[in-house]
Amino acid sequence: MSALQPVLDRLDRDLDASLERLFALLRIKSISTDPDFAAECRRAAEWLVADLKTIGFEASVRDTPGHPMVVAHHDGPAGAPHLLFYGHYDVQPVDPVELWDADPFDPEIKERDGVKIITGRGSSDDKGQLMLFVEACRAWKAEHGSLPCKITLFFEGEEESGSPSLKPFLEQYSEELKADVALVCDTGMWDAETPAICVGLRGLVGEEITIKAADRDLHSGEFGGAAANPIRILSKILADIHDDDGRITIPGFYDGVEETPSQILKSWETLGETAESFLGQVGLSVPSGEKDRSVLELVWARPTAEFNGITGGYTGKGFKTVIAAEARAKVSFRLVHQQDPAEIRAAFRAFVKERLPADCTVEFHEHGGSPAIQLGYDSPFLTKARDALSDEWPKPAVMLAMGGSIPVVGDFQKFLGMESLLVGFALPDDRIHSPNEKYNLESFHKGQRSWARILHALTK
């Protein structure tokens, strides 16, 4: 008999007790962005440390200039991998509190639309999710008297307020925290039957450009037709960035972009997401990106150029026949695979300068840059975790990507040289960050079992 089955059985038996523990954590008002709740944040960290000690973790609260971190270690057998598990114990504010059906800090089990749910702030994001792994460890230890590998738990208390202490902390404790792979539980399933592992996160380059022409605003009657118009110049430059097929024309832009393996594209096709269903959520139906690619490939695995803001001239009510002295745009690029943020930025700036007419100047202002994160689809950690998840849920696990970034994943790579496996059990209707946040009881139960399966798969 495998080491796994008794652990799964124990998780089934202990579900009520594990809910009691989760509820105790959910009752702590650890709102990180509001200084009034700093003591509650510390109390959450201390609660976690005390709980982890009962399992046998060497756990401690670590002070930072902001809210404390929780770090806990447990040894494992020689030769087994070292896993780091990340979650965050802080939560979003609860305003407007009058929109909640019940006290956000007094969790309950309720039934909504025939589904049993755990109510309360943090139930899904992220206390419910971080406790999944803790419960899996607890059950494993109880059954076997040990854990199957060396495990480090790392819980942050500032994720919902920009993680100001994260980078310095990782830098300071890089030796202690570095593991073979990070397990990050802060994402969701594809749907209630289909677990998901996120293997790609697009990077980002942000730029602001200001085109300047005349040394003052001009009257369009007096100078129109002769003087350079910065809005016209800016529009022309922006319009040049995409060709008629939606491809980006900046030379070198696609350097480092890989084609997604066809079996991955096929697995995405089976998800049944169409342009109509994806864009229909926001009143659209026709993809605007590169032609002949599915909407999921466009948002998960292709780079973009987006114009996030533009302004110039008179934008108030009525009309003013002015030729503005300058016009500005905020432009961002989502990066995939090996695209280099610095090279993309330089290529964009060269592209703009090349199109700048005589007399005009351009100013660039940098707004951040980070490369994409891409796990190799054939990484052994990944395939083992995928199979383990597929064993637990009605449908096989899907390897998907995310359009946006999750900073901690980039930081783990940068400061600890460590890849992350993003596995989570939240659902799109969990209302994270909103009133009436919930976590399905099934997510909480099968999520624990899923982590036990992954632990087993990665260490057997």
Added chain:
Amino acid sequence: MSALQPVLDRLDRDLDASLERLFALLRIKSISTDPDFAAECRRAAEWLVADLKTIGFEASVRDTPGHPMVVAHHDGPAGAPHLLFYGHYDVQPVDPVELWDADPFDPEIKERDGVKIITGRGSSDDKGQLMLFVEACRAWKAEHGSLPCKITLFFEGEEESGSPSLKPFLEQYSEELKADVALVCDTGMWDAETPAICVGLRGLVGEEITIKAADRDLHSGEFGGAAANPIRILSKILADIHDDDGRITIPGFYDGVEETPSQILKSWETLGETAESFLGQVGLSVPSGEKDRSVLELVWARPTAEFNGITGGYTGKGFKTVIAAEARAKVSFRLVHQQDPAEIRAAFRAFVKERLPADCTVEFHEHGGSPAIQLGYDSPFLTKARDALSDEWPKPAVMLAMGGSIPVVGDFQKFLGMESLLVGFALPDDRIHSPNEKYNLESFHKGQRSWARILHALTK
């Protein structure tokens, strides 16, 4: 001996007396935009009526919902044309008054840079200019006991505050005010030696377009690459409006645009204005309009498309990775010759709709439209006035155009079916609307003589 010479001689002899009259008018604080000065506006109108009666005009103050108009008639010999002369007795506010070297309402003769000037608000715009014609009539009447033709004077008191009463007044009194040609004295000379007649005023079509895509603002990580971006669509449409040679690509846009006669273009060349000198005023040097045309032709005789304002997405400090639900632009077209505002508006809207991707919508908002005014270069009134002006000044009169509109000229055409001859003697350094407004004594003296010459030329 012609009828003209004694009139010119009398104007020379009476210069001091004419200055006294001008000063009396300048001392009246007829600031039309400030309700506190309503009584002063009426006083200026009454002063003019009283003065015109001394010449023999049948003159009256005509009430309007705003400041009153002055209308005065004087008969002339049968067979002679009927001339209407337009000016305005209201002035701009004087703030910031501390920047004036002297009291703006206590005019003086001063010497500045070796030139004798008349100081004070309204000295150039437009009291000094309207009195030129009054003085020419006074001298003619004094010498000959009559005027050489029927003359109607029409002075407005709301020109500096948007002329709200003008259109209804012209409509109500169209029969009374209609003449063979209007003489409008509210413009300037080319330079201190070169008189000018303005024969063209560009028209205007104003449009505001709003491109809408998704039904809410989107996160560019989640939807970027798939969802339509209104800023991108708007930029593309705006960029399409000009080709690489600066021509406007909207089908039918150039219908009704005539080529400027080559002798007129040549006369403009002799003015010595270059792209560098014209654009150098505002820190530019290279014309951005249609290729192979002089800068004066571009602003005086060619139509334009200008983008006067643009806004969309996040335009504040920092960066927001948003795909906006909508983007807006204010677009205006300067029209020349026979271009039809309604047709241009329709052609623009069709151009935009044709480029609108699936899923997106556009809203149009109209911001006014008026056709261009263009006097035939061979109009007999025009050639006679040009010759008369050339006799008075060191250099021949130039027939120029103006980039912007002068509403009264369009209104005369629309409501009275009457063309306007725009002749004025202001100079670029007169600082109209600004502190230390002045009018050159020579403008005042030779301006009177110029109008006497034009009167003679149009009626002999």
